[in-house]
Each structure stands twice: as C-alpha cells, then as structure tokens.
Amino acid sequence: MAATEISSPKRDHLMATAWRLFYRDGLRVVGIDTILAEAGVAKMTLYNHFASKEELIIAILEKRDREFRESIAARVDAAGPDPVARLLAVFDWLEGWFASEGFKGCVFIRALSEYPEPTHPIHQTAWRHKIAIQAALTNLCAAAGAKDPAALANTLSLLIDGAIVAAHATQTTAPAHAARATAASLLKLATA
Amino acid sequence: MAATEISSPKRDHLMATAWRLFYRDGLRVVGIDTILAEAGVAKMTLYNHFASKEELIIAILEKRDREFRESIAARVDAAGPDPVARLLAVFDWLEGWFASEGFKGCVFIRALSEYPEPTHPIHQTAWRHKIAIQAALTNLCAAAGAKDPAALANTLSLLIDGAIVAAHATQTTAPAHAARATAASLLKLATA
DNA sequence: AATAAAATAGACAGGTCTGTATATTTTATG
DNA sequence: CATAAAATATACAGACCTGTCTATTTTATT
Known part of the structure; x- marks a missing residue:
C-alpha cells in the first residue's frame, strides 16, 4: 500500500x-x-x-516549515502597523525561540548538516524553508522602505542563521540581541 | 595501550x-x-x-581548527598593513573557500548539528573553534579602529556562519560578497 | 643479528539499523 | 450485524555499527 x-x-x-x-x-x-x-x-x-524514514523526515520538515512561518507571521502581525517594528519583531521572535525549553538550534540548518550532499532530498527540503523565510523577509524589508529589499533580506538571513547557530552552542539569547541591533542599523542604512 | x-x-x-x-x-x-x-x-x-571514534573526530576537529586559522591568518597578512583591508581579507578568504572543489560547508557547524547536545565533547570542541575565530576577528576589528571590537567581531561571526550555511546549500560564492559588503558597512558605522 | 615496538588479518561479540512478511486483532463504516 | 480497512505483534532478512581479542608478521632500534 x-x-x-x-x-x-x-x-x-x-x-x-x-x-x-x-x-x-x-x-x-x-x-x-x-x-x-x-x-x-x-x-x-x-x-x-x-x-521510508526519509519520507517521514521530509514530511516533518515540511510541517515544521509551515508552523515556523505561521508563528513568525503571528508575531509580526502582533507588532502592529509600523513597518520597522514589524521587521524587528522577527528578531524578538528569535529571542523567544532561543529562550525556549530544549532549544537546540534550527532543524533545517541541522538537516543541511546531517545530509550535506546538496542534491539530497532532505537537504533540498531544508533549504526550501530558508528560501521561504527569505521571501517573507523581503516583503517586510520592502514595506520598511529598503531600496533593495531582496539584498537586505538576504543579509538579514545570514545574520539570523548565524545567530541561531550561536544561540544553539551558547544556549543564550544574546545572539538575538546582536542580530536585532545589526538589523536595525542595516535597515537605517538601506533606507537612507 | x-x-x-x-x-x-x-x-x-x-x-x-x-x-x-x-x-x-x-x-x-x-x-x-x-x-x-x-x-x-x-x-x-x-x-x-x-x-574511540569520538576521540578521532575530536583530534581531526582540533587539527582542522589550527589549519583553518593559519590559512585565514596567511590571507590577512597577504593583504598588507591597511587594517580595513586586513579585516575584509577574511571575506575574500571566505569566497575562495566557497568556490573550492567539494565545498560542503563548515565541519564545525556541521559537528554542532550532528551532535546537538551542548555538553557533548564534539559539540564543545566545535564551538571552541568558533570562539577562537571570533577572538582573531576581535583583534582585526580593534586594529581597524572599531569602538567596540568584540561586539563587531561577534556580529561579523554571525554573518560569516550564516554565509557558510548559505554557500553550502546554494553552492555559490554570493554569500561571501553579501557578507563582505555588510562587513564594510558595519565597520564604517563602528568607527564613525 | 637480537630485541622491542608497531602493524597486520581475521574472527568475534553484542548490538543496531531499515524495511518486509505474515497472521491476527481491532476499529470504522455501510 | 457484516464487511472492509486499519492497526497490531512478531519474526525475519541482511546489513551495518563500535570496539575487542588473538596470533602473526612486519618494521625500527640497538
């Protein structure tokens, strides 16, 4: 069957x-x-x-992808109408995540690492999540008036992934603050 | 024995x-x-x-840590005396690495992912490497006149790790360029 | 050449893994 | 209630895993 x-x-x-x-x-x-x-x-x-186990993993990753993005979107919407606040809300969301019980990084980054071959279905599924996050960030950057929203979103993605790895290893929320502050600076530069 | x-x-x-x-x-x-x-x-x-296998892995990680840092240091030194050029040389080094044959990300990030428990010896060994890189970055940031070199180095570390993950998944060097441009902007802000 | 150290092959233990097969029982649905 | 679907327990295949043991051979060193 x-x-x-x-x-x-x-x-x-x-x-x-x-x-x-x-x-x-x-x-x-x-x-x-x-x-x-x-x-x-x-x-x-x-x-x-x-x-197969692979199909189970992919199904879980796709489910987590949806849940993740919904969770971030909810936080962004809760931030109100100000586009800058909305963008920075992503980093507040990050902080809450980092502080959560049993936080061990991002399953998608970890999946990329555990299945390092770029052609592997699990690797590709994990990366699609990162692409989707970046697309959502691009919208937020555009709304905040960034001149090149895709470029800014791309940079913020790097910052976020780096922060996730650092938060995982250090088990602290500090990387969220650093990323948030940097994001605010970069947004200012990108709209000036 | x-x-x-x-x-x-x-x-x-x-x-x-x-x-x-x-x-x-x-x-x-x-x-x-x-x-x-x-x-x-x-x-x-x-x-x-x-x-044990674990000890073999740790020995390899420690060896790679030394080789990595030496390789980056050589590139920095080849950049000459200008402290800004020296800091940005790190990102040029990144680009070369991303373009190298068989590039599959950073073994230390991957080790953090494969051994997600923060207390695991392999996890800790991998993170010590990231700490060491950050220390070297702090020196470069200080030399470049950053007001808070440790904070800037910390942010650049996030950027670098994010770029590594993105380069791994996309198999392109673009993340190195994005990180380099952002680093230049942040350095300017941090010295102003 | 004699001695000590290092490396070898190969079997072995005891466990793990994914995935399949079978026959039975439970649960839904008409 | 009757029938079909879903879930069950259990065994199995065939391969893999880390690490140990032994007896032998090769390599260095004196």
Missing part, C-alpha cells in the same frame, strides 16, 4: 513523536524502532503512512 | 582519510570500517592511536 499523505490520528502522533526525538537527538541517530517504541505504534503502521 | 597523541605516519594517514570521508559524507554516517578500508589500515592500528 502506497504511503498516504492524508492526515490521520496515528500519522499525526507518529510525526509528533518523531519530531520530538529528531529535534532532541538528531535525524540520523534516532532510529525507526526508537520512534515506534516511544509512540507505542506498530512498525507496519509507520510504513503504511510513510514509504 | 592508551591512545597516543604523538604524530606518526599511520596516525596522520588515518586522520587524513577520515577527514576526507567525514567532510564529504558526515561524521555519524561514516563508519570506522569505511575509514579503514579506504585508508588500507588495520582496525587495531586505529584503536592503538585513538581510543
């Missing part, structure tokens, strides 16, 4: 359990059996929903 | 082979047997030189 993509309780539960373990310990190091034992689900159930 | 740290031809050869495979495919996915087969060395020889 081919793997379905339709949502179902078992499928959702498997994805939630797998996500937790993958994020905590790593994509390669967590085995199918561990996920099944933790979820209390039979092996064939997993393989009826997902053709 | 305890693992020695003294350099020897076999030890060096093992480290070179392991480095190549680890960088190409990943730390966790490359097994001891694969390294041995590729190096043409007996298993007991490896385990006489290294107590």
